[in-house]
Amino acid sequence: MSENLTLEPYHGRLVALSEFIHAHPELGYEEHESSRAVADLLESAGFRVTRGVGGLDTAFRATIGHGSLHLVLCCEYDALPYVGHACGHNLIAASAAGAALALLDHVDDADLTVTVLGTPSEEGGGGKIDLIRAGEFDDVHFAMMVHPWPEERLEAQCLAVDHFDVIYEGREAHASAAPWEGVNALDAQTIAQVAVGLLRQHLRPGDQVHSIISEGGVAANIVPQRTVARYMARSVDLERLDALRERLTHCFESGASATGATLSQVEIGSRFSHMVSHPGVLSHYRRAAEELGRSFGADDEGRPRPTLSTDMANVSLVVPSIHPLIRLETNGAVNHQPEFTASCLGPDAERTLRDGALALAATALSVAADPDLRSQLLGGH
Numbered sequence: 001m002s003e004n005l006t007l008e009p010y011h012g013r014l015v016a017l018s019e020f021i022h023a024h025p026e027l028g029y030e031e032h033e034s035s036r037a038v039a040d041l042l043e044s045a046g047f048r049v050t051r052g053v054g055g056l057d058t059a060f061r062a063t064i065g066h067g068s069l070h071l072v073l074c075c076e077y078d079a080l081p082y083v084g085h086a087c088g089h090n091l092i093a094a095s096a097a098g099a100a101l102a103l104l105d106h107v108d109d110a111d112l113t114v115t116v117l118g119t120p121s122e123e124g125g126g127g128k129i130d131l132i133r134a135g136e137f138d139d140v141h142f143a144m145m146v147h148p149w150p151e152e153r154l155e156a157q158c159l160a161v162d163h164f165d166v167i168y169e170g171r172e173a174h175a176s177a178a179p180w181e182g183v184n185a186l187d188a189q190t191i192a193q194v195a196v197g198l199l200r201q202h203l204r205p206g207d208q209v210h211s212i213i214s215e216g217g218v219a220a221n222i223v224p225q226r227t228v229a230r231y232m233a234r235s236v237d238l239e240r241l242d243a244l245r246e247r248l249t250h251c252f253e254s255g256a257s258a259t260g261a262t263l264s265q266v267e268i269g270s271r272f273s274h275m276v277s278h279p280g281v282l283s284h285y286r287r288a289a290e291e292l293g294r295s296f297g298a299d300d301e302g303r304p305r306p307t308l309s310t311d312m313a314n315v316s317l318v319v320p321s322i323h324p325l326i327r328l329e330t331n332g333a334v335n336h337q338p339e340f341t342a343s344c345l346g347p348d349a350e351r352t353l354r355d356g357a358l359a360l361a362a363t364a365l366s367v368a369a370d371p372d373l374r375s376q377l378l379g380g381h
Contacts, residue, residue: 005361007354010045010101014094014357015350017041021090022345025079028121031058034077035118038062038093042116045101053117054134056127060118061136064100065107069374071364072115072137072319073099074145074312076122086341087123088148088328091353095146095326098357103364110368115140119311124163126270128311132318141377142281142320144363145312146356148344149325150334152289153306154282154299156325158275159206159234160241161309163268165214166192166252170261172225182223186216188255188263189227195251206236207244208307230268234309237274275313278320280373281363285322288362292355294327308335320377326359328352 007014021034035051035058042062043049049062075096076089100116107114117136120127131137149156168189173182196209203209211231217224233248235241249265256263286296312323329348333339343349367373 004106005102005358005365007098007102007357010098011354013041014098014101014353017097018090018094018349018353019345021077021093022085025084026077027081028078028123028125028127029056029058031077031120034093035060035120038075038077038097038116038118041097042100045104047100047116054131054136056120056130058118058120059127059131062100062116062118063113064104065113067107067111067113069111069368069378070113070115070139070141072117072140072143073360074128074143074315075116075118076145077118078121078123080123080336083336083338084341085344086336086338088335088340088344089122090344091148091328091349091356092145094353095356095360098353099360099364102357102361106365110365112364112368114364121269122311124269126272126311126314129270129272129314132314137315137319140319142278142367143315144281144285144322144360146324146326146360148328148352149306150328150330151298151306151325152294152296152327153325154286154296155275155277155305155323157236157305157307158313158323159208159236159307159309160238160274160313161232161234161272162241162245164231164233165266165268166229166231167226167264167266168255168261169226170224170259173223175221175223179223183260184223185227185259185261186224188259188261189213189216189229190255191258192252192255193229195254196248199247199251203244204240207240208234209244209248238271270311272309272311273313273317275310275316275321275323277316277322280370280376281320281367282322282324284366284370285324285359285363288366289324289326289355289359291362292359294355294359326352326356
């Protein structure tokens with residue numbers, strides 16, 4: 001299938017799109033320039049574009065074709081704070097757009113409808129979950145995207161995750177003259193963090209906890225009245241995540257009990273689920289990627305899958321989906337490092353963009369031409 005596909009007419013515009021998004025990093029739900037750039041490119045190529053779908057200002061839907069089998073290519077473009085596009089979302093966006101553009105001349109013969117769905121705020125907010133709730137996946141038969149990574153992998157171990165703030169409120173006092181009049185909210189956070197640190201020895205494999213202090217007081221000579229810690233809790237599935245959250249709550253309660261501070265927990269965004277990759281679609285992706293010279297030795301050798309979390313996992317529980325990791329040369333850097341951000345530009349990044357787009361496009365055509373799989377997807381399986 002891949003020999004019939006080309007990106008040549010669009011290569012320069014796709015590279016320019018990737019570079020533009022990289023140069024204009026925008027946080028979740030604020031990706032106005034990035035989402036507009038992708039939607040404008042697809043609209044100029046003849047796609048039917050609707051902006052602001054699902055009640056999200058920076059979401060869009062760009063569709064070509066009227067076939068019976070409907071594919072969604074998920075398009076991410078939000079950045080991380082401080083490190084910018086250190087997860088390669090500029091390449092994700094350009095690869096999704098490129099795959100759709102490569103399919104332009106093939107959708108009628110393949111009886112396909114192809115939609116690029118602009119999905120905001122993958123880094124914590126969960127834009128895809130918002131779009132699921134808004135019905136944007138209701139008419140979809142399968143969904144795909146690729147994600148840049150230092151290693152070629154068919155899939156990651158996508159952990160379910162909660163994002164939430166742990167807030168303690170106490171009472172200010174002069175830290176020297178009358179500290180006994182205060183209730184120290186920072187002490188409460190410290191006790192909770194020690195408890196969480198001790199709990200880690202007893203966590204089950206696949207359970208993870210990360211945190212930062214985002215508010216720790218206002219001055220060294222004032223007993224801190226309010227502190228906030230941002231937490232992420234991950235586990236292998238939603239049931240296990242519930243059990244982990246219960247154990248963490250006991251740790252947080254210990255900080256409140258010891259200091260007299262009041263405790264509250266505030267959920268941030270939506271809960272990400274575990275992921276279930278569709279094996280039939282994934283096997284077609286593997287063949288398409290291998291035709292482009294990519295290989296999956298780590299998978300064949302049974303090496304542990306990398307762990308991450310993504311709202312694409314929630315999509316996989318309602319629509320057959322894949323989320324393979326496509327290798328990007330990073331010279332040893334890993335995702336969420338500034339060096340990874342730098343790796344998302346240049347010739348190696350352009351190769352990853354091209355291969356990701358062509359692999360997705362070839363997968364779409366081979367899935368559409370597989371009668372058994374097509375029938376299965378049309379039947380909602």
